[in-house]
Amino acid sequence: MPLSSRTLNHLADRIRSHRQQRKSRWRRLNPGRQALLALAHLRNGDTYTRLAAGFEIGIATAWRYVQEAIALLSAAAEDLDTAMRRIRLLAYTILDGTLIPIDRVADQKPYYSGKHKRHGVNVQVIADAAGRLVWASAALPGSTHDLTAARTHGIIDALTRANVMTFADRGYQGARGSVRTPFKRRRYRPKLSRRQKAVNRAHAKIRARGERAIATLKTWKVLIKLRCCPRRATAIVQAILVLHGVEANRYAG
Template sequence: MLVYPSGVDVSSSALRFLSAKLRQHRRELGTRWRRLSPGRQALITLAHLRNGHPYAQLAAGFGVGTTTAYRYVAEAVDLLAALAPTLEEAARTASRKAFILLDGTLLPIDRIAADRPFYSGKHKKHGMNVQILADPSGRLLWASPALPGAVHDVRAAREHGIVRMLTDAGIKCWADKGYRGPGGTVRIPYWGRWETLSQGQKAVNRSHAKIRALVEQAVATLKSWRLLRKLRCSTARITSLVQAVLTLYLASSDR
């Protein structure tokens, strides 16, 4: 396989953060020597997450075996996932905001038609449902564990305890019509066909749409990590990948 110099459009702070965590992890394990240094292990992990390169290509570029590349990336991903904020921690951050934004997104996966639990009727494709919490500026605060794509957004929000958390903390939340009926502090637009709504209801819906539109920035932030645009791994690994990306984003952004 031919190799060539390439780049990863990730901030150096993310590389330094992950390198430091891997260095600390190796000290705790008592590791004496490895083929790649903590910095190189961090770089191969970032290349996989950001660019979506398969392990065979990463192995060729870093001069290691494919199995070694997989093991290094999996170790770093699990380490990052363990550092991701919990819903309770996200709630404490959200409580300092005027309100938060809630939305769901589908992460496409390579599944066949027989895998119906993963098929999203809304998006007409197979994938995993991930719930997103963002601040009023559209910055990513929290991402949920992944559920099969057939799960609707409102059901996913309930299963993760998002609605209960928001209600108990008294945090106002803006969401779309996919969250109809959750109650609590979750606000959604008026339901019904546009022509049947009153002028006041139309004005409220337009204002609501302008406010919650910024949540798309948080979704775009998550999907800027190209691996998440088309996942070909086991569905059991997707939650760890999402949590790893969340940790890297929070670590490299100013808050």
């Protein structure tokens, strides 16, 4: 796995502390092996059947160990208010939404995205000026519009209160506040002026950097397609956000 030992040790320390608090008895895997198991699932997208065979444990045990690690990590994730302490120091931010595909579920209509023509969950992503991942929101059903999702999470209000200029695509038209979107041609109205087209080109160059943050999030291959209950998506995204923060700061200290 393309991860540093710092990330592995960070997760192993959390698992070790959790076991000590619970005074847990002997387990099939030590904290280091359990951390490796969870990272293999999150980073490589390995199935529980494959993990069980590789670590010589039962499938149910592999599932339980992975879920325990995800819960420990997601509990340490920053909420938006905490993340804003760092975000308000940035020159500007880039806001974008992404769809994380899922398998079909019984109540599939709320999860079907007409834009992407597939089922999934909507996650809002904030990136800095260099396109680095700063924060990711909880998951909402895939049919949720990006603007609605941003308002539901309070992202637009938080960025506006902090007076942080934010670049977003046309999906956020009408957001107002500190959010800047490109000019959009309306029906039965004159074409965009040369100045407006130039502004849109400059805006697109800035906003394109936000795709790097989404690509960074999806280097964790479990997000290529979630094969679990959509309600577990938020915990997985938050766990990955914590691990990404550790990995991105692996040279610190």
